[in-house]
Amino acid sequence: MDRPLETRELVHFLAVADELHFSRAAARLGIAQPALSKTIQKLERRLGAALFERNSRTVTLTPAGQVLAREARHALDAVDAAARRTRRADASDPHLILAMKAGGDAGLLPAILAACDREPSSLPVRVIFHTDRVRLLRDGRADAALLYSPAEDLSGLDTEPLLTEPLMAVLPASHPLAARASLRTADLRDENVHGRRGPSTGPEAGSLTELLQLVALGQTVAVVPRFVTTPLRHDLASVPVTDAQPVTLLLAWPAHSTSPAVAALARAAGAASPGGEAAGAT
Amino acid sequence: MDRPLETRELVHFLAVADELHFSRAAARLGIAQPALSKTIQKLERRLGAALFERNSRTVTLTPAGQVLAREARHALDAVDAAARRTRRADASDPHLILAMKAGGDAGLLPAILAACDREPSSLPVRVIFHTDRVRLLRDGRADAALLYSPAEDLSGLDTEPLLTEPLMAVLPASHPLAARASLRTADLRDENVHGRRGPSTGPEAGSLTELLQLVALGQTVAVVPRFVTTPLRHDLASVPVTDAQPVTLLLAWPAHSTSPAVAALARAAGAASPGGEAAGAT
DNA sequence: GTCGATCCATGCCGTCAGGTTATCGATCGC
DNA sequence: GCGATCGATAACCTGACGGCATGGATCGAC
Numbered sequence: 104m105d106r107p108l109e110t111r112e113l114v115h116f117l118a119v120a121d122e123l124h125f126s127r128a129a130a131r132l133g134i135a136q137p138a139l140s141k142t143i144q145k146l147e148r149r150l151g152a153a154l155f156e157r158n159s160r161t162v163t164l165t166p167a168g169q170v171l172a173r174e175a176r177h178a179l180d181a182v183d184a185a186a187r188r189t190r191r192a193d194a195s196d197p198h199l200i201l202a203m204k205a206g207g208d209a210g211l212l213p214a215i216l217a218a219c220d221r222e223p224s225s226l227p228v229r230v231i232f233h234t235d236r237v238r239l240l241r242d243g244r245a246d247a248a249l250l251y252s253p254a255e256d257l258s259g260l261d262t263e264p265l266l267t268e269p270l271m272a273v274l275p276a277s278h279p280l281a282a283r284a285s286l287r288t289a290d291l292r293d294e295n296v297h298g299r300r301g302p303s304t305g306p307e308a309g310s311l312t313e314l315l316q317l318v319a320l321g322q323t324v325a326v327v328p329r330f331v332t333t334p335l336r337h338d339l340a341s342v343p344v345t346d347a348q349p350v351t352l353l354l355a356w357p358a359h360s361t362s363p364a365v366a367a368l369a370r371a372a373g374a375a376s377p378g379g380e381a382a383g384a385t
Numbered sequence: 386m387d388r389p390l391e392t393r394e395l396v397h398f399l400a401v402a403d404e405l406h407f408s409r410a411a412a413r414l415g416i417a418q419p420a421l422s423k424t425i426q427k428l429e430r431r432l433g434a435a436l437f438e439r440n441s442r443t444v445t446l447t448p449a450g451q452v453l454a455r456e457a458r459h460a461l462d463a464v465d466a467a468a469r470r471t472r473r474a475d476a477s478d479p480h481l482i483l484a485m486k487a488g489g490d491a492g493l494l495p496a497i498l499a500a501c502d503r504e505p506s507s508l509p510v511r512v513i514f515h516t517d518r519v520r521l522l523r524d525g526r527a528d529a530a531l532l533y534s535p536a537e538d539l540s541g542l543d544t545e546p547l548l549t550e551p552l553m554a555v556l557p558a559s560h561p562l563a564a565r566a567s568l569r570t571a572d573l574r575d576e577n578v579h580g581r582r583g584p585s586t587g588p589e590a591g592s593l594t595e596l597l598q599l600v601a602l603g604q605t606v607a608v609v610p611r612f613v614t615t616p617l618r619h620d621l622a623s624v625p626v627t628d629a630q631p632v633t634l635l636l637a638w639p640a641h642s643t644s645p646a647v648a649a650l651a652r653a654a655g656a657a658s659p660g661g662e663a664a665g666a667t
Numbered sequence: 668g669t670c671g672a673t674c675c676a677t678g679c680c681g682t683c684a685g686g687t688t689a690t691c692g693a694t695c696g697c
Numbered sequence: 698g699c700g701a702t703c704g705a706t707a708a709c710c711t712g713a714c715g716g717c718a719t720g721g722a723t724c725g726a727c
Contacts, residue, residue, distance in 0.1 A: 106393075106396075107392045107396065107461060107465055107468065108467065109391055109392050109393065110391050110464075111388075111391065113464070113467070114388075114389065124674085125674075125676095126673090126674065126675085134714090134715065135716055135717075136674085136675075136676095137675085137676075137677080137678095137715080137716075137718095138714065138715045138716075140676060140677090141677095141715085142715095144676085150468060150471050150472055150475070151472060151475070152471060152472055152475030153475070154471075157674090157676090158723090160673080160674075160722090160724065162674090162675085165475075166474055166475070167471050167472075167475035168471075169474075170470050170471050170474040171467060171470075171471040171474075173641070173643065174463070174466060174467030174470050175467050177463050177466075178460065178463035178466070178467045179389060180463075181456070181459050181460035181462075182389050182390055182392075182395070182460045184456060184459075184460070185390065185395070185456035185459070185460045186389065186390050186432060188452050188453075188456050189432050189434060189436075189449050189452050189453040189456065190432055190433060190434060192448055192449040192451075192452035192453075193432070193435070193447075193448070193449035243456075258541075258543060258640030258641050259540075259541045259640045259641060261540060358540030358541045359455070359459055359541060361455065393685090406703085407703075407704060407705095408702090408703065408704080416685090416687090417686070417687060417688080418704075418705095419686085419688085419705075419706080420685065420687075422704060422705060422706090423685075423686090423706095424685080426705085427685095439703090439704065439705090440694085441692090441693050441694050441695090441702095441703070441704070442693090442694055442695065442702085442703075444703095444704085
């Protein structure tokens with residue numbers, strides 16, 4: 104009994120781990136509940152560890168179960184990525200997929216794509232817009248992405264820094280703080296700040312445009328990297344936040360990638376950007 | 386037909402990819418050859434891509450197959466790691482496993498372990514000796530490892546640098562170059578150098594002791610980080626190689642690790658080492 | 668306390684995926 | 698051309714996985 108866990112077992116396990124409810128999880132998987140119970144029992148026997156605490160009324164993850172939940176997601180991402188990258192390697196029109204947030208390229212993208220075009224062994228680049236770009240990289244839906252550090256978790260990715268710029272507070276033009284030459288984090292203590300890490304208390308903003316709309320309405324204050332603030336709506340003002348850690352825009356790709364086309368894109372990005380001499384590693 | 390690939394399919398595929406021979410691969414898997422043929426055909430149908438070119442006399446990987454070979458190994462490592470880490474999370478004597486090469490700790494290990502002991506939420510550390518420490522990290526057999534940069538591939542790992550030291554050439558004491566105060570790479574051009582990257586032409590050395598034995602016998606010259614050269618056998622001499630990139634000893638762990646015990650070990654390692662303020666990233 | 672509802676576990680059964688053996692067809696060395 | 702080699706195909710078999718019915722435990726309502 105030392106063969107590897109099967110993908111199906113991990114999928115079933117994660118359904119229960121998400122729902123903490125066997126019947127609902129079974130419904131989500133499109134199977135009956137007893138089949139699911141049996142898969143989990145088999146998994147537990149195979150691993151020699153209890154994964155769930157069943158109190159006949161509630162289901163909770165054991166510590167071992169929590170570990171498996173994280174690891175299983177990672178493993179399934181890798182399996183999905185394997186399938187997707189293989190399919191794409193066989194595609195009749197080979198190309199790279201670059202994931203980014205709309206407007207999040209600091210204006211560098213045209214130069215990067217032009218430079219990439221001139222690289223040997225480059226491929227056409229197709230751009231897709233998505234919020235969760237890191238996930239796209241991890242499960243193989245994208246080959247590269249424009250990310251922000253330190254806002255995003257870069258583990259498992261290789262990176263090429265493109266540009267480092269300070270954070271700016273974006274305020275209604277009429278806001279008392281809008282006239283200031285600079286701000287400190289403490290100055291915004293009483294504001295309903297959007298755009299920092301962690302959940303915000305204010306309304307949700309899906310895109311930058313929506314966020315700025317909310318700022319204009321006086322419902323929130325945004326703190327964002329400078330390169331997304333130009334040009335700015337005329338009813339808004341931006342002020343640098345001097346004691347916040349600056350944000351680096353970077354190109355990222357899966358660390359174990361060996362694609363020459365991705366390497367070409369990285370070279371092009373490094374060459375076409377202001378911060379273009381240092382190579383990010385590991 | 387959009388469910389994830391199964392682990393078994395990837396294992397079967399990799400067997401063929403390794404052997405490039407269906408019958409041998411089947412034997413290795415302990416199954417009959419027709420079953421393997423069918424699994425591969427099914428995989429190819431599922432992915433919509435040919436993985437092997439069968440010329441009725443030879444089997445070769447297609448480009449898509451090469452991609453899958455790399456990705457499948459990655460995915461299987463992740464699956465294995467999931468199982469191992471889950472089992473270990475449930476172990477009755479919780480502990481961390483630190484992988485290193487014997488003698489490769491630059492004498493820092495006792496201080497690190499002592500400091501770790503004093504950290505909150507630390508765990509006892511069990512040390513194992515192994516050459517391929519990166520692989521142990523990737524498939525979950527170790528929680529942390531002492532590695533050398535730039536000699537090893539750190540992608541997908543988080544790191545804490547401990548110490549940076551120059552490379553030393555280790556020669557027989559009687560060697561003409563042994564009296565020099567320093568060397569350049571070019572000085573060793575005519576020697577049979579061991580210990581650099583890439584395959585060496587000389588005899589194989591499994592451990593440092595074996596390598597130094599070979600040097601003493603005059604069969605090779607070693608180029609190794611300084612911290613593995615103290616103390617040195619009295620019949621050997623070491624000379625710094627000034628134009629070789631220095632080697633950094635670092636503590637590494639899986640990038641997506643969330644174990645508090647690993648974090649404690651990393652903090653301890655940073656605090657107990659000379660280069661202990663900068664945190665490695667990604 | 669009893670009853671009903673909820674929810675996971677168990678028992679039993681059917682089906683098909685994945686295995687087996689036998690054999691074919693193509694290719695290569697001699 | 699002949700035998701050897703090797704992957705694909707055909708026909709069949711078995712057990713793992715999933716379905717249904719039901720059991721047993723717990724909790725809330727009254």
